[in-house]
Amino acid sequence: MAFTAQDVKTLRERTGCGMMDCKKALSQTDGDMEKAIDVLREQGLAKAAKKASRIAAEGVAYAFTNDDCTAGVAIEVNAETDFVAKNAEFQAFVKTVADTVLADNPATVEELLTKKAVGTEMTVAELLQEKIQTIGENIIIRRFERYEGTVATYIHAGGKIAVMVKFDTDVTVNDAFKTYAKDIAMQVAAASPSYLNKEEVPADVLEHEKKIMKEQMINEGKPADRVEKIVMGKIGKYYEENCLINQVFVKDSKVKVDQYTAQTAKELGGKIEIVGFVRFEKGEGLEKRADDFAAEVASMVK
Numbered sequence: 001m002a003f004t005a006q007d008v009k010t011l012r013e014r015t016g017c018g019m020m021d022c023k024k025a026l027s028q029t030d031g032d033m034e035k036a037i038d039v040l041r042e043q044g045l046a047k048a049a050k051k052a053s054r055i056a057a058e059g060v061a062y063a064f065t066n067d068d069c070t071a072g073v074a075i076e077v078n079a080e081t082d083f084v085a086k087n088a089e090f091q092a093f094v095k096t097v098a099d100t101v102l103a104d105n106p107a108t109v110e111e112l113l114t115k116k117a118v119g120t121e122m123t124v125a126e127l128l129q130e131k132i133q134t135i136g137e138n139i140i141i142r143r144f145e146r147y148e149g150t151v152a153t154y155i156h157a158g159g160k161i162a163v164m165v166k167f168d169t170d171v172t173v174n175d176a177f178k179t180y181a182k183d184i185a186m187q188v189a190a191a192s193p194s195y196l197n198k199e200e201v202p203a204d205v206l207e208h209e210k211k212i213m214k215e216q217m218i219n220e221g222k223p224a225d226r227v228e229k230i231v232m233g234k235i236g237k238y239y240e241e242n243c244l245i246n247q248v249f250v251k252d253s254k255v256k257v258d259q260y261t262a263q264t265a266k267e268l269g270g271k272i273e274i275v276g277f278v279r280f281e282k283g284e285g286l287e288k289r290a291d292d293f294a295a296e297v298a299s300m301v302k
Helices: 006-017 019-028 033-042 088-104 107-112 122-136 176-190 202-221 223-243 257-268 293-301
Strands: 058-065 072-081 142-147 149-156 162-169 274-282
Touching: 006 019, 006 033, 019 033, 033 072, 033 202, 058 088, 058 149, 072 088, 072 149, 072 162, 072 274, 088 107, 088 122, 088 142, 107 122, 107 142, 142 162, 142 274, 149 176, 162 176, 176 257, 176 274, 202 223, 257 274
Parallel strands: 058 162
Antiparallel strands: 058 072, 072 142, 149 162, 162 274
């Protein structure tokens, strides 16, 4: 057997399928997790599974814009425990790092570490080491993104998800526009789109989805001459679920995001186009430090 009980558990978490179905799929694929997911999808037992099967690392996802909304930053900084993530000193450190990204526009985390931290005489790397020593936990600046243009941000659940959206617009950034922009940022947080529009979906991703859909139709006994037509209909649904502008607007199911955008632009007397977005979910794709049960109980007693 080329897989373990933990593999079966992980596959169940990622697909929502039954234990026996997961075992069979892993057996068929010699324990290859991604291929097993495809097998379960082809059999109609699972929907597309996110790459990040468990979101477990602690820390915070943070986003903000400057005063006139012409630039913004989204950033994720990880710590070992939720307790530290809620610590005021840790949160102030995250804000300082984000301010530094906004001010100096570094290209990478490595470059950011060499920059002088805003409001201090230390580099970001030196400040990071100081916080690790004073707070007593490992802290990692994981990723960030910086936008210039017309920018809106949204933070969900106190730092669980941070979203930043960039717009190309000639309308005045007034309260009405800010309400619209926040709605779009909340849409990204809630519906977790993978792409902005159809054109952004890579050809290999699209071909992979079509292959899964075809196999599923064949397994369901659909006539071969109808499979292609059914698949094209399903691709439309794929775009609707995965592309931001094609998604159903979460606050009004009668319109899609692009329709809401056009409607708002008309009301404000100008043009609005969504041109980019970032969605950071705290700990996405990371595994939490695995303490054994006895150590966990001991730490709670302390």
